[in-house]
Amino acid sequence: MNPDISDLLIHTKSEIELLTQQSNNGEINKVSLKNILENLRSILDYHSEDISIKLKEKQISVPDKVYFPYEQRENHFKKSIDKNLPKLKKINNNLYTVIENAQPFKAHDNWIIDLCSLTNEAKHNHLSKTENQKSVTVRQGNFIHIEGGRNITLYNNYANGVRLDDVFVDNNGEVNIVKHSDTTLVIEKHRIMFDGKSVEVIPFLNKCHEKMTTLTENITEQFAKF
Known part of the structure; x- marks a missing residue:
């Protein structure tokens, strides 16, 4: 496992525990929430960067800046894969499948979409209400x-x-x-709750950390077979 990713998983777990203690008193630190969301989101792009390096080693033309593919619909996901991690399915189909299985149309769970959406909002617009x-x-x-x-x-x-x-x-x-x-x-x-959303903050963060840990383990296993 990429040691930076391992560090982020450990750190965010600790930060979620602190935020959980705060929530018991009816409030949370919005800056801490922003940091947790961004750190979890960064793990995805760290994975993409690691994969892109492997693709470049195989003479595949990859953009200088890549992002982890996440989409609601399968056809949009395939376009995102082709843009960010071209030919991944051909080079390492098992790794492609791991990433595909995390998508809502396969997992029947929107956690990855919600995580990225909430992170983008907190990063570019305002702290999460x-x-x-x-x-x-x-x-x-x-x-x-x-x-x-x-x-x-x-x-x-x-x-x-x-x-x-x-x-x-x-x-x-x-x-x-x-x-x-x-x-x-x-x-x-x-x-x-996230304002305007039927999503409770602490359970959502715990769920994202659990899903991210599993996704990381699966990616790491298949990444080793590049």
């Missing part, structure tokens, strides 16, 4: 258990003759408790 979707779980002994709720009102409730706390949860997940018996347990959970 995120949205904190907070949910609240309210428990009062063995009597009341409401999970993931908003707009909750618990008022003037009794259990075994004892008045339970009054609990009010607004639409933003903010909690207000008027104590009577001090029996209320409130658990807050945070889901940090």
Whole structure:
């Protein structure tokens, strides 16, 4: 494995863990998020550069600057391969297949498209906008258990003759408790989403790292057979 790629995988894993800890408090560092996205994206182009060097050694004309091929549709992918890594299928069909299998039309998963799209946006336009979707779980002994709720009102409730706390949860997940018996347990959970997308940040980053690790292992195995 290219040692630079290995370093990036190790570093991004550590950065994702730090970002995960931050997300538990309902916020994340957008600059750190940008760096993680860019570092994961760089791994793809490092692979392309390594492959292009091998193709040049076989007297294949390759552009000075190459990019890792990723496309939604198969015909677009083939054009991208021909442009960036020409004749790869003929020279090393197994390696071509590894790259092809990572594409949405084969993998039935858009992770590679989403990663590159989010990275380009963060790199060229603005830091990734995120949205904190907070949910609240309210428990009062063995009597009341409401999970993931908003707009909750618990008022003037009794259990075994004892008045339970009054609990009010607004639409933003903010909690207000008027104590009577001090029996209320409130658990807050945070889901940090990419703004305008149904993609949760931390699970997405973990998924990309896992997919990238597997892709790297497969590319490395076939690259050795050039």
